[in-house]
Amino acid sequence: MEIAVIWIPADIEPSEPAVAACLTHLRRHDYRLNGIVRAPWETVEQTMIDGEVDVVVIADLAHLPPDRSPRIEVATAAEPTVDEDRPVSG
Numbered sequence: 001m002e003i004a005v006i007w008i009p010a011d012i013e014p015s016e017p018a019v020a021a022c023l024t025h026l027r028r029h030d031y032r033l034n035g036i037v038r039a040p041w042e043t044v045e046q047t048m049i050d051g052e053v054d055v056v057v058i059a060d061l062a063h064l065p066p067d068r069s070p071r072i073e074v075a076t077a078a079e080p081t082v083d084e085d086r087p088v089s090g
Helices: 016-029 041-049
Strands: 003-007 032-037 055-057
Touching: 003 016, 003 041, 016 032, 016 055, 032 041
Parallel strands: 003 032, 003 055
Antiparallel strands: none
């Protein structure tokens, strides 16, 4: 069972709807709740780096800072690339 934390930014009030949505997600995925974090993103980031948690659950993608790290992206063949959209010349 993967260990998860719920991260709710400190400026999100009331926090109860966000917490409820996250708890539903945890139950649906059978994650083990380690806690609810209202600290800055860097605190949550460090718990991931340290291997203390496997999953961070958030209520809304808009809650994440745009320059967050670590960041993982998956490139799939289903996504068109810029080069696929243009004819090859010469």
